[in-house]
Amino acid sequence: MLYLGNCIEIMKTLHSESVDMVFADPPYFLSNGGLSISSGKIVSVNKGEWDKKKNYPDIKVFTEQWISECFRLLKSEGTIWISSTHHNLQNVQRALDKTGFKLINTIIWHKTDPPPLVYKTKFCFSYEFLLWYGKSKQHYFNYERMYEIGNMEMHDVWTIPAVPHHEKRFGYHPTQKPELLLKRIITSSTKPGDLILDPFSGSGTTYVAAVKQNRRCIGIDIDKQYIELARKRLEGV
Ligand SMILES: C[S@@+](CC[C@H](N)C(=O)[O-])C[C@H]1O[C@@H](n2cnc3c(N)ncnc32)[C@H](O)[C@@H]1O
Numbered sequence: 078m079l080y081l082g083n084c085i086e087i088m089k090t091l092h093s094e095s096v097d098m099v100f101a102d103p104p105y106f107l108s109n110g111g112l113s114i115s116s117g118k119i120v121s122v123n124k125g126e127w128d129k130k131k132n133y134p135d136i137k138v139f140t141e142q143w144i145s146e147c148f149r150l151l152k153s154e155g156t157i158w159i160s161s162t163h164h165n166l167q168n169v170q171r172a173l174d175k176t177g178f179k180l181i182n183t184i185i186w187h188k189t190d191p192p193p194l195v196y197k198t199k200f201c202f203s204y205e206f207l208l209w210y211g212k213s214k215q216h217y218f219n220y221e222r223m224y225e226i227g228n229m230e231m232h233d234v235w236t237i238p239a240v241p242h243h244e245k246r247f248g249y250h251p252t253q254k255p256e257l258l259l260k261r262i263i264t265s266s267t268k269p270g271d272l273i274l275d276p277f278s279g280s281g282t283t284y285v286a287a288v289k290q291n292r293r294c295i296g297i298d299i300d301k302q303y304i305e306l307a308r309k310r311l312e313g314v
Contacts, residue, residue: 281307
């Protein structure tokens with residue numbers, strides 16, 4: 078099911094303890110007129126109204142609200158994954174702790190092909206965090222499958238390239254995540270038939286990866302054009 082609207086309002090209409098896993102890639106509120114490089118060209122980092130820089134108290138309230146709704150919706154052994162950078166890490170961690178979530182892992186997603194720097198004054202940013210927290214001390218983890226993939230005990234640093242071109246063939250989203258990343262998250266922490274919720278579904282990557290892995294999914298996005306893009310991607314699966 079794909080919902081168009083504000084995730085906080087939509088999550089309030091869903092049943093408590095009905096979801097097995099949440100993957101959330103929330104706004105980082107970084108769109109403040111800065112510059113980046115994409116396909117060799119200098120581009121504005123303005124991603125859209127939803128990512129416009131906000132003051133800290135507003136971001137704090139927003140983050141606490143959507144994280145506590147996720148807590149209510151998760152089953153007692155459910156888990157939440159949140160993608161993050163140093164820009165919103167502390168804020169997200171504080172909200173997770175306050176809500177009662179328990180840390181399982183902090184994964185480093187190392188990107189093999191990050192965008193180059195505009196100003197050559199520092200090291201290139203090449204990773205993001207994936208915070209994995211549980212609602213209780215019990216949670217599902219497919220250790221054996223993760224072992225098989227790496228032919229050894231899976232580490233908490235994952236080297237996965239950014240989104241390949243063929244995953245963008247249905248349209249553009251400024252912060253689309255690679256399917257391979259979601260496939261690993263879903264395989265490691267859910268079983269076939271489980272229900273996954275993505276409150277910031279964007280281009281629908283979580284949904285596409287969930288369907289391919291025989292999981293059920295609820296996606297929510299506030300922007301109609303991204304719901305439409307996710308719908309087109311799903312038709313292609
Ligand atoms: C970082 S992007 C997610 C990208 C996604 N992981 C993908 O692979 O395409 C965040 C998305 O959240 C949506 N969004 C922002 N604020 C929202 C809100 N309050 N409720 C629902 N969606 C929201 C934006 O429209 C944007 O598509």
